[in-house]
Amino acid sequence: MTKLVSTKYLANLLTDANQRTNELIDGLNSKQIMGPKLPIVNPLLWEIGHVAWFYEQFILRMLYKETPILDNGDDLYDSIDIEHFDRWDLPMLQLNDAKKYIDDIRNKLIDQLGEISHSNMASERDSFIYQFATFHEDMHTEAYTYSRNTLEYPLPNFATAQSLDKTELEVGPLHGDIEIPGGEFILGSPPDEPFLFDNEKWAHDVTVYPFQMARAAVTNEEFATFVADKGYLRRNLWHDIGWGWRQRAKAEHPVYWIPDGPDKWFMRHYSTTVELPLYQPVIHINWYEASAYCNWANRRLPNEIEWEVAATTQPKNNGREFSTSKRLYPWGNDPNTLKYANLDGRGLGPVDVSAFSAGESAWGIRQMLGNIWEWTASNFEPYPGFKPDSYKEYSEPVFGTRKVLRGGTWTTRSRMINNKYRNFYTPDRRDIFAGFRTCAPHNWS
Numbered sequence: 001m002t003k004l005v006s007t008k009y010l011a012n013l014l015t016d017a018n019q020r021t022n023e024l025i026d027g028l029n030s031k032q033i034m035g036p037k038l039p040i041v042n043p044l045l046w047e048i049g050h051v052a053w054f055y056e057q058f059i060l061r062m063l064y065k066e067t068p069i070l071d072n073g074d075d076l077y078d079s080i081d082i083e084h085f086d087r088w089d090l091p092m093l094q095l096n097d098a099k100k101y102i103d104d105i106r107n108k109l110i111d112q113l114g115e116i117s118h119s120n121m122a123s124e125r126d127s128f129i130y131q132f133a134t135f136h137e138d139m140h141t142e143a144y145t146y147s148r149n150t151l152e153y154p155l156p157n158f159a160t161a162q163s164l165d166k167t168e169l170e171v172g173p174l175h176g177d178i179e180i181p182g183g184e185f186i187l188g189s190p191p192d193e194p195f196l197f198d199n200e201k202w203a204h205d206v207t208v209y210p211f212q213m214a215r216a217a218v219t220n221e222e223f224a225t226f227v228a229d230k231g232y233l234r235r236n237l238w239h240d241i242g243w244g245w246r247q248r249a250k251a252e253h254p255v256y257w258i259p260d261g262p263d264k265w266f267m268r269h270y271s272t273t274v275e276l277p278l279y280q281p282v283i284h285i286n287w288y289e290a291s292a293y294c295n296w297a298n299r300r301l302p303n304e305i306e307w308e309v310a311a312t313t314q315p316k317n318n319g320r321e322f323s324t325s326k327r328l329y330p331w332g333n334d335p336n337t338l339k340y341a342n343l344d345g346r347g348l349g350p351v352d353v354s355a356f357s358a359g360e361s362a363w364g365i366r367q368m369l370g371n372i373w374e375w376t377a378s379n380f381e382p383y384p385g386f387k388p389d390s391y392k393e394y395s396e397p398v399f400g401t402r403k404v405l406r407g408g409t410w411t412t413r414s415r416m417i418n419n420k421y422r423n424f425y426t427p428d429r430r431d432i433f434a435g436f437r438t439c440a441p442h443n444w445s
Contacts, residue, residue, distance in 0.1 A: 002128040003194035004121045007113040010130040014106050017137040024144040024156050037088050040431045041147045046087045051137045052102040053077035080393055138413040145411045150431045155270040164346035169355040173279045174216035178363045182210040185309050188383050189420050199395040199422050202385040211306050212440035215365050216353035217281035226293050227253045237295040242288030245428050255284050255430045279352040281372045281435040287403045287427030290375045290436040299438035304378040304404045311419040314362035328418050330361035330368040337414040341370030347410045372435040373405040380404050380424040409433035
């Protein structure tokens, strides 16, 4: 049962999401707004039209039976039916018309809510679908953000960046592991969650074995040691499929790293080049690269059960057990993430792995939300009792073809991320804002 929220809250969500979209297309010329034909990006002009169409399709048309604003909208913006490389060649709306289309839909959505106030609660149906459609836009604005980096466009200018004073953050590395005991754990979300995505259905019992998890994600400094030790060239460190990927990609280091002599690196960040920030988490790493590093370091990736245990539970009985209650966020249940995590685009990039000590989990593990997405060892599969929501294409079609990532990155919107959120990508993706943390090998003795 979705928690009822006010019509004012939903109207504010729509407005804020659209502001982020405008921030990401602001300053781009007509050539940039289309971009080159690449398998890992969409034309931004097409993508913003698709997001507007999604609101219209799943709320105005499906729920409220309104007539489409565009006669040919389905032919232009339905991502399920339109092949990726066809999207550049469609007679799509140009920027000013696309913005008007967005505005028209937003105004209709707000009109459907009736009185806009903090005291007027939306229906359960609207509380769910308005949030889900807004989170869909949030996912796309995150994609716009990493696409701008892929295409070497300038760093976007986010208004939220004004709220983070980096001089107040802890700097430097953070070493060590935390021991977490085994036990019985409830993975996933129960029906009474205020909001949940379909792939979190449903909460179910799992067995957890004791494990040791790193307090912080792997840093650029640590990953540079792997690179220097020829980790990319050592066949024994790589899965067969991963080695095939490495050979095709001719990868010898992370995708945006630039060598400057034998022991020094620079890194491209959007349209600028910076000296490699040693104590920030390594980012733009795919699952194959993360796995090879783990083999080199005699470590392993956590599975998503271990990740959720570390993020949600608290020690009890002097650390020999974990609690049965689950926190919504690593630090507790406070939804105001400002002092706890690098989210919402506030950092305009990652920060050092030691930052945000206030956001540690109860076990002392840092940055489990924000900064970078974290690859896990787990395949993206349905939980027992899974049923898709109204947007059936969200999870179900890709089960078994993706790896699970947890935790959110610096540009993820805090309103949609929590300890149980499951992201999923194919293991070859390096363009996304993903890194990883490690666990010690299992000791079954």
